Amino acid sequence: MVDAVVIGGGPGGYVCAIRIAQLGKSVALVEKENLGGTCTNWGCIPTKAMLTSAHLYTEIDEKSKRLGIDTSGLGYDLKRIMSHMNRTITMSRKGIEHLLKKNGVDFYNDVAEIKDAGHVLLKNHGKTLETRNIVIAAGSEPSIFKPFSEIEGIWTSNDVFQMEEMPESLVIVGGGVIGVEFATFFSSFGVKTTIIELADHILPYEDRDVADDIRKSLTRQGVEIIERTKVTEVEKDECIFVLNAEGEQELSVQAEKVLVAVGRRPYITEDVRKLGLEIERGVVTNSRMQTNIKGIYAIGDIRAGMMLAHVASYEGIVAAHNIAGEVMEMDYSAVPSIIFSNPEVGSTGIKEDDVEDMERVIIAKFPLSANGRARTVLENTGFVKVIADKENGKVLGMSIVSPSATELIMEGVIAVRNGLTVEELENSIHPHPTLSETVLGALEGVNGMSIHI
Incomplete structure (x- = not known):
């Protein structure tokens, strides 16, 4: 008898198992493929490894002459990029x-295979684990549907990580x-790239001004972006895919490869369905x-909530502490x-597009172009936006478009999570010259007192 069996070794499952053990409980982790789940093997880690090569290539290609560096003969080796990824x-x-x-x-x-709330069968070992708790962390899989599912050779994100040569389009x-x-990666190396998006703008879960800046950047990179458009038909003509679409107007697009990147869906197996769990889009x-079944927990993508590795990890932490008897x-x-x-883009808290009563908030933006550090690294596209409560000055949300935005956003996360005010952040000295001063500039702007714009 163990205190818990965790099913799935991704960022939710393995973190949960380790925390359960750290809390003094016995725990078994079961993973049918490779440890790390989607994030490590088919998502976050390989994508970012590939994008590191792409960002470096773009930096050298676009900035070297202006920075006095001779890089004649610049090229890339896809095999080495993929080797770094692997x-x-x-x-x-x-x-x-x-x-x-x-x-x-x-x-x-x-x-x-979950037999009931207290027993998990290991199908290959032929062994049954008896347990007091079960944590289901089975993750997700790429979404693909008609007409794409009916055409051979259509890529999902998983297929990109196995490619042996770069497509021309x-x-x-x-x-x-x-x-x-993926558009960032492929366009960086000269692949003729087109994005077709059904929503009003790319990055539909970010504010429009965030999407606008990323659209401009991708367009400069040669990416064609078609928004408010739905693909209705896909045909394969020898080595070329032909996509027919309709939106504000009908159009036809041709390319050597098609990548379906419309998100992921929870991976819910038949044994999980038979348990009698409440399931809507994912496990509730x-x-x-x-x-809804005592002793059974669910974390990560299988819940179909926020399908993010860091969310899954923290959900695993929460499950572990409850299993250990804490609240x-x-x-x-x-x-x-x-x-x-x-x-890069980073955001947290409420978005401007979601604000229902604009009279209750103050929104301030500071452009990257006004930042000294940004000028030294030849960057001028982007901004920091702060949304604050007009009455008490608390930071309610923050959006950043900038190099290293994925790191800079943590200041906003800490502020929103802990109810910090604009004044408290503004009175924390920001180092100079750094990109973090763009955050300071936006904070100053909440009270109409930005120094540098």
Whole structure:
């Protein structure tokens, strides 16, 4: 008998298992494929490894002459880019394996089948684990549907990580985070790239001004962006895909490859469905990550909530503490959303587009072009936007478009999560010259006292 069996070794599952062990409870982790789940093997880690190469290539290509550096003969080697990606994945997997051993987690590389709330069958071992609690962290899989599912050779994000040569042209269906990041990668190396997005603008979960700056950047990179348009038909003519679409006007687009990047769906197996769990789009839980069946928890993408690795990890922490007998609840008020475009995007808290009563808030923006550090690195596209409560001065939301926005946004996360005021952040001395001073500039702007614009 163990205190918990965690099913799924992704960023939710392995973090949950380690924390359960750290809290003095016995725990087994079951993963049917590779440790790290989607994030390590088919998502965050490989994408960012590839984008590191793309960002570096773009930096050298666009800035070297102005910075006095001779880089004649600049080129790239896809095999080495993919080799770097694969090394990064392997190192991450091994790191997780080491952490499991270090913390005394029993790991089974096997297919788990939940028999009931107290028993999990390891199908390959032929062994049944008896447990007091089960944590389901089975993750998600790429969404693909008609007409794309009926055509051979259509890529999902998983297929990109196995490519052996760069296509000459690519259509990306979906202009969300996944689509924009892949458009950034491929266009950096000269691939003729087109994004087709159904919503009013790319990055539909970010504010329009954020999307506008990323659209401008991608357009300068040669990406064609078609918004408010739905693909209705896909045909394959020898080595070329032909996509027919309709929106404000009908159009036809051709490309060597098509990548469907419209998001992911929860991976819910038949044994999970048979348990009698409440399932809507994903498995339903309360704020303690408990399902409607006592002793069974669900975390991460299988909940179909915020499908982010860092959210899954923290949900795993919450589940672990509740399993250990403590009371801990999830707080989604300050979840950071990050995009490794060029420039990067980071946001947290409320968005301007979601503000219902504009009279209750103050919104201030500070342009990247007014920042000294940005000028030294030849960057001028982007801004920091702060949304504050007019009455008490608390920071309610922040959006950043900038190099290193994925790092800079943490100041906003801490402010929103802890109810800090604009004054409290503004009175914290920001180092000079740094990009973090763009945050300071936006904070000063809340009270109409920006120094540098």
